[in-house]
Amino acid sequence: MNVIEMLLELQDVDGLIRELEREEKDIPQLKAKENARLAGVNAELEIARSQLDAMQKRIQDEEAEAASLREKLAVLRNSQSATATKREVEQTFIQMESLEHDADGAENRAMALQADEIPALEARVREAEDKVTEAKGGVSGEVDDLDARLADVKAQLESLYAERVQKANAVKAADPGFLLYYERLSTKRWPVVVAISEDGVCDGCHMKQPPYVSQIVQHNSASAKVGGGRMERAVCTMCGRLLYGN
Numbered sequence: 001m002n003v004i005e006m007l008l009e010l011q012d013v014d015g016l017i018r019e020l021e022r023e024e025k026d027i028p029q030l031k032a033k034e035n036a037r038l039a040g041v042n043a044e045l046e047i048a049r050s051q052l053d054a055m056q057k058r059i060q061d062e063e064a065e066a067a068s069l070r071e072k073l074a075v076l077r078n079s080q081s082a083t084a085t086k087r088e089v090e091q092t093f094i095q096m097e098s099l100e101h102d103a104d105g106a107e108n109r110a111m112a113l114q115a116d117e118i119p120a121l122e123a124r125v126r127e128a129e130d131k132v133t134e135a136k137g138g139v140s141g142e143v144d145d146l147d148a149r150l151a152d153v154k155a156q157l158e159s160l161y162a163e164r165v166q167k168a169n170a171v172k173a174a175d176p177g178f179l180l181y182y183e184r185l186s187t188k189r190w191p192v193v194v195a196i197s198e199d200g201v202c203d204g205c206h207m208k209q210p211p212y213v214s215q216i217v218q219h220n221s222a223s224a225k226v227g228g229g230r231m232e233r234a235v236c237t238m239c240g241r242l243l244y245g246n
Contacts, residue, residue, distance in 0.1 A: 002224040003174040003231055004244045007182055007193050010167040014186065017160050020153050027150045031143055038132075038139045045128035052121040055113060062110035069103035181233060182242065189241055196234070196243040205239035213237060221245040 076096055084092070171179040185192045194203040200214045201207065216234040221244075223231055234243040 002220075002227075003171060003178050004193065004220065004224070004242070006167065006171045006174055007178060007242065008244075010164065010171055010182070011191055011193050013160055013164045013167055015191065017157065017164065018190070020157050020160070024150065024153050024157065027146050027153070031146050034139045034142050034146075038135050041128070041131045041135045045125070045132050048121070048124045048128040052118070052125050055117050055121055059110045059113050059118070062106045062113070066103045066106035066110065069099050069106065073099040073103065175231070178231075178233065178242075185240055185242075189239055191241070193242045193244065194236075195246050196236075197246070202236040202239065202241060202243060204236060204241040207236065207238040209237060209243070213243065217243055217245045 073096055076092060076099065080089070080092060168179060171182070182192050189204065191204070196202055196209060196214065196217050200209045200211070202209060213234055213236070216232050220231045220234060235241070236243055
């Protein structure tokens with residue numbers, strides 16, 4: 001196996017590592033997204049419950065107002081004096097009518113709110129509770145799947161890291177200069193090792209190469225076939241990638 005073939009094998013491993021490391025980084029974000037979705041439906045439920053509580057409090061206030069007015073009305077009735085003048089009786093009657101009117105109004109408002117608003121608000125709470133129940137099941141299952149996938153990714157990466165060390169050492173033993181060039185360029189370009197087409201075009205940046213680059217590739221291919229001779233680095237004059245012949 002020549003050094004280019006070794007580099008291609010190393011590159012395959014590095015490609016898998018890159019994909020898995022990207023996935024490893026994305027999984028916590030996906031979990032956070034799922035938890036945020038659950039938090040969202042929980043917030044909707046809290047809003048629905050607070051609106052129902054506020055309406056029930058409003059009804060209680062109206063009922064309390066009606067009860068207070070009824071008490072005042074009862075006190076006023078009991079306080080009437082047989083010796084009161086006609087004007088005093090008329091004034092008391094007007095006050096009693098006003099209290100009765102206001103008490104009736106408070107009771108009617110309470111009943112209207114109970115009949116018109118409470119059922120809709122209770123239905124909204126039930127709907128929000130159903131959403132929370134559904135979301136909890138979905139999020140729990142999704143998070144469990146993500147945790148399982150994360151464990152699998154970590155296990156694969158551990159194996160690939162060990163395999164990468166072996167392949168990198170093999171390239172280093174064959175030609176440390178190739179490995180050093182590959183390692184440096186891999187931080188800027190990916191993939192690093194690409195083919196050059198028959199008409200001399202780099203598969204990485206798709207730029208036409210000068211004749212001497214193609215000649216180096218041909219020399220390397222010939223050396224690989226006979227299994228001897230040191231390979232030269234054939235480098236794209238535009239992107240710097242290592243080139244090899246198909």
